[in-house]
Every structure is written in C-alpha cells, then in structure tokens.
Amino acid sequence: MAQDVSSLNGEDCFEGNSPCCSDSEAASEGNNDYDDILELNQFDGLPYSSRFYKLLNERKELPVWRAKGEFMDSLAKGQFVIVSGFAKTGRSSQIPQWCAEFCLSVKFQHGMVVCTQIHPQQAVDLTLRVADEMDVNIGHEVGYNIPLETCCSNETILRYCTDDMLLREMMSDPLLERYGVVVVDQAHQRTVATDVLLGLLKDIALQRPELHVVLLSAVKPGPKQLALFTGSPLPVIHLEAPGVGEVVYSSTGDNYFCSALRLVLEIHHSEEPGDVAVFLVTTREVDLARDILCHEGHSSTSDRGELLPIAVHPGQPGTLPVLGEEEEEAHRTRRVFLTCGPNEDFFWAVSSINFVIDAGLEKRYIYNPRIRTNSVIIQPISTGQSECRKHLAGPAGKCFCLYPKERQLPAEIRPHIVESDISSTVLFLKRMEIAGLGHCDFTDRPDPGGLMQALEELDYLAALDNDGNLSEMGIIMSEFPLEPQMAKTVLASCEFDCVSEVVIIAAMLTAPSCFMVPPVELKPEVTQCYMKFQHPEGDHFTLINIYKAFKQYQQDPYCNEEKWCQDFFLSHKALLMADALRAELTDTLRRIELPVSAPAFGSRINTINVKKALLAGFFMQVAWDVDGSGNYFILTHKHVAQIHPLSSYGAKSPKLGLPEWVLFHEHTFSEDNCLRTVTLITPQE
Known part of the structure; x- marks a missing residue:
C-alpha cells in the first residue's frame, strides 16, 4: 500500500x-x-x-x-x-x-x-x-x-x-x-x-x-x-468557538452533590430536550449519582421522555454513545453524562449536550516523597477548565456553576510532574540516555525531593550502577510496562521459580481493580462472595485465586463469564485486561530470554518463593502490628495505618486473624489511612 x-x-x-x-x-x-x-x-x-x-x-x-x-x-x-x-x-x-x-x-x-x-x-x-x-x-x-x-x-x-x-x-x-x-x-x-x-x-x-x-x-x-x-x-x-449560553452561578458549599441531582431532575421535568453533562468530584459520587437517578427515572414520569444516566469514567470503554446514533432515539431519551475530573474532551462527539452542571472542584493525588505515599486533596478547577465546561453547552444551552461567581480559580492546571511519584519516569529517562536523548527540557521541573526519592528508590532496586547510570538490571526492568518495584519483583520471580504466579499478581495489580464498588446495602453479601476466594497467606494470593477461577470459568463453553463476574461482584473488563497484561508480560520475559517456570501454586515452597519475590521489589513496604490490635507501624516512615476492611485480614473478613508482619502494595494516607493488598510475612521466611 x-x-x-x-x-x-x-x-x-x-x-x-x-x-x-x-x-x-x-x-x-x-x-x-x-x-x-x-x-x-x-x-x-x-x-x-x-x-x-x-x-x-x-x-x-x-x-x-x-x-x-x-x-x-x-x-x-x-x-x-x-x-x-x-x-x-x-x-x-x-x-x-x-x-x-x-x-x-x-x-x-x-x-x-x-x-x-x-x-x-x-x-x-x-x-x-x-x-x-x-x-x-x-x-x-x-x-x-x-x-x-x-x-x-x-x-x-x-x-x-x-x-x-x-x-x-x-x-x-x-x-x-x-x-x-x-x-x-x-x-x-x-x-x-x-x-x-x-x-x-x-x-x-x-x-x-x-x-x-x-x-x-x-x-x-x-x-x-x-x-x-x-x-x-x-x-x-x-479556534474561535461559538459563544457561551446562559451561565447560572450558585453557592452550594459542600452540598454540591445533592444540588447537582436536584438540578438534573428539574431540567428533565421543565427544560427543553437536550442531554446533560454533570461534573462531580469523585468516582464514588459518579456511581452513586447514577444509581439515584436510575431509581428516580423509573419512579417518575415526564413528557420529556426517559431519563438515562451514564457514568463516564476515564479508561473504561463503552461509556459514550456510538457516533452516528439515530436522532429519533436521542429525542426520546434525555441522557445524563456523569463524570469527574478533567474530562471535557470526552464529549467532543456529543453534539446534543444543552445543559452542563459543574461542581467546580476536582480530586487530585499529591505524592509525598518523605512518606512515600499519596495524599488526596479536593481543590477548585482551573479557569481554563471552567471555560471548557461552559462551552460544552453551546450558545443556546445553559451552564449551572455550583460555586459563586466571585470565587478565584487557579489560572492554570497544576502540572502532574511536580506532585507525582516519578520513579517510573526517571527509569525511562535513564533508558533514553542510553539511546542518545540525554536532555529532557521540562516545561516545569519535577519536585527536587521527588526526584531524589526516585533516584534513591532505583538505587535500592539495583537499577543504577555506582555512577548513577542505568545498570543491566535497570535496562531489563525498563522493558516491562510496570512500576519499577513490580518490574523488580517479576525479575526476582525468575530466580525463585515462581514466574507464573508473580506475573498473575503483577497483571492483577497493574490493571484496574477487579473489585466492584457495590451499593451500601449489598456489602454483607459482597463480603461473603469475596471470602470464597480468600487465601490464608494474604491478598496477593487471593488475587491469584480470583484470576484462576475466572480463567477456569472462561474456558467452560457452557458458562457466561460476564454473569459469573456479576454474581461475584467482580469487574469483567478489569479481569480481561489483567489476562491480556499477563500474556504481554509473559511474552516480554520470553523475548528477553528469561526463564518462565511451570505453575506450582498451592505448594508450601511456592508460597515462600512468591513472598521472596515480592519482598525483592517491595521491601520498603513492610509494616508491623505494634500492639496486636491492627495498628500497623510502617517501617520506612514511622507512620501508623490500618488494613483495608475488604482485605483478607480486614475487619469485614473475620476468617483470618491479624498477622504480626505484613507486606503491602499500597497505602492511601489522607483518604482512609489504609494498607491495601497485604500479605503475611515472617522473619523466618
């Protein structure tokens, strides 16, 4: 061609x-x-x-x-x-x-x-x-x-x-x-x-x-x-866009969520036809709003047609309508697109949006290199984001800003590179130095503390040599589409003959979470479902159980794998992505001619080897139960946290007792101060 x-x-x-x-x-x-x-x-x-x-x-x-x-x-x-x-x-x-x-x-x-x-x-x-x-x-x-x-x-x-x-x-x-x-x-x-x-x-x-x-x-x-x-x-x-329609400001304080839902219902019952875009703050709010509006839509009638709430999450396919949708169908339904974060460009193809409801806030993760964890803050959107959202409604539409007109918004979006963990970025740039691109002229330079922490972490993982250049281990680590700690864990699994199990863990933790966030009233039922997969050694092994159960069910030609996922409150899309990522990681190992050991999941020696591989990458993420009551002291930065309730050792899962020592994958500091994905370790192992 x-x-x-x-x-x-x-x-x-x-x-x-x-x-x-x-x-x-x-x-x-x-x-x-x-x-x-x-x-x-x-x-x-x-x-x-x-x-x-x-x-x-x-x-x-x-x-x-x-x-x-x-x-x-x-x-x-x-x-x-x-x-x-x-x-x-x-x-x-x-x-x-x-x-x-x-x-x-x-x-x-x-x-x-x-x-x-x-x-x-x-x-x-x-x-x-x-x-x-x-x-x-x-x-x-x-x-x-x-x-x-x-x-x-x-x-x-x-x-x-x-x-x-x-x-x-x-x-x-x-x-x-x-x-x-x-x-x-x-x-x-x-x-x-x-x-x-x-x-x-x-x-x-x-x-x-x-x-x-x-x-x-x-x-x-x-x-x-x-x-x-x-x-x-x-x-x-x-590019000169059509002008902005009517803009209505209001001061709702912290009650923006209820105000947004009331506005949606008022628009549906009293305004002319047209779809609605609602900008909330968190994914939990988006899912909750969808559930509430679904219930309200079924329980009320309107001559404007059906109310159809649609949750729009970045990275999840199938959330926006297919282009070229029949106009007749669009007139019979008022769609409500619920989203959070800077997603204005998601609506480039939806010409039917006549109403925009904007909370004017966004959720951001700020990485603290001193304690090696993210803090969550809610802050106002930028002036540019505000203008983008106003223009979505078009010159004949309406934009409802759930904040006062006199609020001072930041002039620009704060660059992520100054507030993110950049260990993966530094590993990549070190790889580019080998390729002859040694100079990266940043628009805003990374935080010095974050840069030093990233270099320190790569040094601990043996990704750098004595001169600060990429070592042979670092070059191999950069081949994997994983964070450096997980890449080191995968490489260590080759040494400890547990590649099949560790690659599953890496894929499950890199893909979106397979656990669906259920309605509050279903939590006891959900906990019972998850307990069927629990492994006594911890959450990393529980993920292997879930993946293997999914694959076993997937291979049965008479079974509906999507329904199976729904019955166990698991995300079918996340499991498919984890399966594809597992295959890609295995192919990468074979391409660079590293050994891929046969599966041995279930044996005692395999369990110990998996933990050794995990510790090779995540040795800085170890915590100790200081008083036997579930208050875990994180060794690297001397902070106390608790295990997440949905963990195998969480408060909602009384099947297993509390371990003295744990290795954890993630710590969310300001959101819930919980350790997520934890596994039992002992000094003897």
Missing part, C-alpha cells in the same frame, strides 16, 4: 485539489448522484463513498475548518505549530487529517503522522471517526495503538495512540524516524507522560529538522509552554 500511496500526486493534494478542498466541495454541493462521481481517494486510490460527502459537509461546519488554510501554511513554513480550541471545535479529529494531507504532499518521505491522546478509549473513538471521515479502513490507512491493543500496521498513514505508548515506542525508535508529524493532543492537561514527551520532542526536533510537531490544547498555551520551543517563530492558532 505504501508504494501505491507514494505514487499519487501529493503536490496536487497540498495545493488545494485534495478531497477536502475545492473539487470535493463542488461535487458535494452540485451533484447528489454520487454513483457518477469518479473522484478517487488519494489515500487508498478508491472512489469516495456517498457517506464521505455527507460527513464532509458536517466537517465544514466545525470551527476548526475556518483555520485550515492558516494551519496548513504554518505547518509548511515552520517546525512547530500550536492550536488551541475547546472540545467541540474539531481540533482532535481534523488537525491530524490535515497533517496526513501534508505528509502525502511530500510523498511521506519523512514519515507518517501520529497523534497522542491521554485516555485509550478516546484514541479508539477518534480513530473510528477519522477513518469514517477519510473513507478508509480501520487498521490500514488509519489505526490506533493503545496499551494491550494494536490496530494498525507499519504502513498506517495516521495513527492515534496514548502518550505513554509513544514514549515506549521511543525505546526502540528514539528519534521517532517513522513519523514526519507528531501531534500532541490535550497538552493543557499537563500529565507526566505529555510533559516528558514534549521535553524529549524538543531535543528530537533539533536532531531532525524535517520533523514537525503540533501541539493541540483546549486553552491558550501559557508562557512556559510557549517558551518551551524557542529558536524559531512559533505560530499559535486559536
């Missing part, structure tokens, strides 16, 4: 005769008999379908379309371009297509196009939409690459991927020589992976002057982002 594409007249495409320019516009406006149109798609050489022209007319209505000429001119003249525009301006779907046209115009001599996203599901959704608009096949001309799933080939012209997947790709292709244009979307979210990617791209661009870098942001870039790429004129294109 690459030869066919390269032989096309790319210059004509760029000069204005592309399918998205004058010829197709004339065809779509002047003739509806599409069967007589012989215009060929320059990306695959096939005639355009009638749907292409229908979607083309929709695309021309997007605010981004008015900036196409300016963008293409800036891309051709400079190495860096910044485009800012809110979620529904079309930036995430149109700009990458135009970059593909640009690469086609030079016959892909410098490479293809890659566009990064923060969340995997958004990368998939955009791929589906863009392939439809370009009238090409998924996985061929347009594809995606997300954790545990790849739908593309070496000849894919436009690839969507998560920013962390592109970073991992740089381990084998440090200069990204496969690509001629790198589009970094959602740069305003300031995630660790995005900031690291931008810092490395600056160094790559110096070594590859032919590489073009495009930054997409919902809000206008701040001075620090503008200063990141210097040495050449930096064009900044701002």
Whole structure:
C-alpha cells in the first residue's frame, strides 16, 4: 500500500485539489448522484463513498475548518505549530487529517503522522471517526495503538495512540524516524507522560529538522509552554468557538452533590430536550449519582421522555454513545453524562449536550516523597477548565456553576510532574540516555525531593550502577510496562521459580481493580462472595485465586463469564485486561530470554518463593502490628495505618486473624489511612 500511496500526486493534494478542498466541495454541493462521481481517494486510490460527502459537509461546519488554510501554511513554513480550541471545535479529529494531507504532499518521505491522546478509549473513538471521515479502513490507512491493543500496521498513514505508548515506542525508535508529524493532543492537561514527551520532542526536533510537531490544547498555551520551543517563530492558532449560553452561578458549599441531582431532575421535568453533562468530584459520587437517578427515572414520569444516566469514567470503554446514533432515539431519551475530573474532551462527539452542571472542584493525588505515599486533596478547577465546561453547552444551552461567581480559580492546571511519584519516569529517562536523548527540557521541573526519592528508590532496586547510570538490571526492568518495584519483583520471580504466579499478581495489580464498588446495602453479601476466594497467606494470593477461577470459568463453553463476574461482584473488563497484561508480560520475559517456570501454586515452597519475590521489589513496604490490635507501624516512615476492611485480614473478613508482619502494595494516607493488598510475612521466611 505504501508504494501505491507514494505514487499519487501529493503536490496536487497540498495545493488545494485534495478531497477536502475545492473539487470535493463542488461535487458535494452540485451533484447528489454520487454513483457518477469518479473522484478517487488519494489515500487508498478508491472512489469516495456517498457517506464521505455527507460527513464532509458536517466537517465544514466545525470551527476548526475556518483555520485550515492558516494551519496548513504554518505547518509548511515552520517546525512547530500550536492550536488551541475547546472540545467541540474539531481540533482532535481534523488537525491530524490535515497533517496526513501534508505528509502525502511530500510523498511521506519523512514519515507518517501520529497523534497522542491521554485516555485509550478516546484514541479508539477518534480513530473510528477519522477513518469514517477519510473513507478508509480501520487498521490500514488509519489505526490506533493503545496499551494491550494494536490496530494498525507499519504502513498506517495516521495513527492515534496514548502518550505513554509513544514514549515506549521511543525505546526502540528514539528519534521517532517513522513519523514526519507528531501531534500532541490535550497538552493543557499537563500529565507526566505529555510533559516528558514534549521535553524529549524538543531535543528530537533539533536532531531532525524535517520533523514537525503540533501541539493541540483546549486553552491558550501559557508562557512556559510557549517558551518551551524557542529558536524559531512559533505560530499559535486559536479556534474561535461559538459563544457561551446562559451561565447560572450558585453557592452550594459542600452540598454540591445533592444540588447537582436536584438540578438534573428539574431540567428533565421543565427544560427543553437536550442531554446533560454533570461534573462531580469523585468516582464514588459518579456511581452513586447514577444509581439515584436510575431509581428516580423509573419512579417518575415526564413528557420529556426517559431519563438515562451514564457514568463516564476515564479508561473504561463503552461509556459514550456510538457516533452516528439515530436522532429519533436521542429525542426520546434525555441522557445524563456523569463524570469527574478533567474530562471535557470526552464529549467532543456529543453534539446534543444543552445543559452542563459543574461542581467546580476536582480530586487530585499529591505524592509525598518523605512518606512515600499519596495524599488526596479536593481543590477548585482551573479557569481554563471552567471555560471548557461552559462551552460544552453551546450558545443556546445553559451552564449551572455550583460555586459563586466571585470565587478565584487557579489560572492554570497544576502540572502532574511536580506532585507525582516519578520513579517510573526517571527509569525511562535513564533508558533514553542510553539511546542518545540525554536532555529532557521540562516545561516545569519535577519536585527536587521527588526526584531524589526516585533516584534513591532505583538505587535500592539495583537499577543504577555506582555512577548513577542505568545498570543491566535497570535496562531489563525498563522493558516491562510496570512500576519499577513490580518490574523488580517479576525479575526476582525468575530466580525463585515462581514466574507464573508473580506475573498473575503483577497483571492483577497493574490493571484496574477487579473489585466492584457495590451499593451500601449489598456489602454483607459482597463480603461473603469475596471470602470464597480468600487465601490464608494474604491478598496477593487471593488475587491469584480470583484470576484462576475466572480463567477456569472462561474456558467452560457452557458458562457466561460476564454473569459469573456479576454474581461475584467482580469487574469483567478489569479481569480481561489483567489476562491480556499477563500474556504481554509473559511474552516480554520470553523475548528477553528469561526463564518462565511451570505453575506450582498451592505448594508450601511456592508460597515462600512468591513472598521472596515480592519482598525483592517491595521491601520498603513492610509494616508491623505494634500492639496486636491492627495498628500497623510502617517501617520506612514511622507512620501508623490500618488494613483495608475488604482485605483478607480486614475487619469485614473475620476468617483470618491479624498477622504480626505484613507486606503491602499500597497505602492511601489522607483518604482512609489504609494498607491495601497485604500479605503475611515472617522473619523466618
């Protein structure tokens, strides 16, 4: 396919005769008999379908379309371009297509196009939409690459991927020589992976002057982002979105949750048709709101149709409607999208949102390197986030801000790199030094205390040599898509002949939690279900029991594995992800020629070996019951915590007594001060 594409007249495409320019516009406006149109798609050489022209007319209505000429001119003249525009301006779907046209115009001599996203599901959704608009096949001309799933080939012209997947790709292709244009979307979210990617791209661009870098942001870039790429004129294109509709402010204090639900019901019974987006603060609030609105929707009637609450969680597929949904069905139902955190871009495809309810707060995890744990804080959203949410309702809609108008909001989103555990990031950057990318110019430098703690932890794990460079052990650890402690545990399992069991543990703890958060009234029943999987040695072994039970049930052709998961209050999607991750980790071990021992789960020697492997990576996460009452003293930072109630040793699980010494996987400090995923250890072992 690459030869066919390269032989096309790319210059004509760029000069204005592309399918998205004058010829197709004339065809779509002047003739509806599409069967007589012989215009060929320059990306695959096939005639355009009638749907292409229908979607083309929709695309021309997007605010981004008015900036196409300016963008293409800036891309051709400079190495860096910044485009800012809110979620529904079309930036995430149109700009990458135009970059593909640009690469086609030079016959892909410098490479293809890659566009990064923060969340995997958004990368998939955009791929589906863009392939439809370009009238090409998924996985061929347009594809995606997300954790545990790849739908593309070496000849894919436009690839969507998560920013962390592109970073991992740089381990084998440090200069990204496969690509001629790198589009970094959602740069305003300031995630660790995005900031690291931008810092490395600056160094790559110096070594590859032919590489073009495009930054997409919902809000206008701040001075620090503008200063990141210097040495050449930096064009900044701002997409003018339709104006904001009516904005209503109110002071609800801590009662924003009840106020939001009351507003949803009032809108449903008294306002014109249209969907509602509700921005809450925590995932627990989102799930609780969905349950309450489901109950209210069934118990009340309205001439506005059915009330359909939908929980939208990052990283979980199937939470947003499929594009192209029938309008008739949409008119019969008022959908209420419930979400938390900075998810404004999740609604890029939902044009039917007429009402927005914004709590104006967000939950953030702040890593404290001194005590090696996260603290949870609730803080106001930024000014940019507030504006993004107001624009979701459109010029004819309403936005209800559940905070006073005079509240002072932070000017920008606080970068995650200054408040996160960056051990994995430092391990990756050390790997990049070996590849020749030793300089990462951060927009905001990491916290010095966090950086020192990360280097100290890597040194403890033997990932660094005496000179502070990556050791042979560190190089192997960086091959795994795991946090450094878990990567070291997997490597130790090769020494202790317990690879099969430890890989299951690593997969179960890296994937989202398999335990579903149930309604309060079902807690005793849920506890009884979980107790059936409990292992006397602790939670790590309980996870193995759950995984093995799931696999056994999955292999029975007469059983419904989804129903089995529901009956035991387990997440089917999380277990499938853990299964895929286990397979990937096993493949990685075989690729680097490390031994994979046969399963021996259940034997005493295997149990001891698994604990030895866990201690090899998590020796700094050991606690001692100081008084025999469940108050555990964490040795590394002398803090006292309790075991989580749903643990095998928790208060809700009286089956097992309290161990004197435990190894734990996670400690949440300010949320509930609990140790999660704990296993019994003894000095003798």
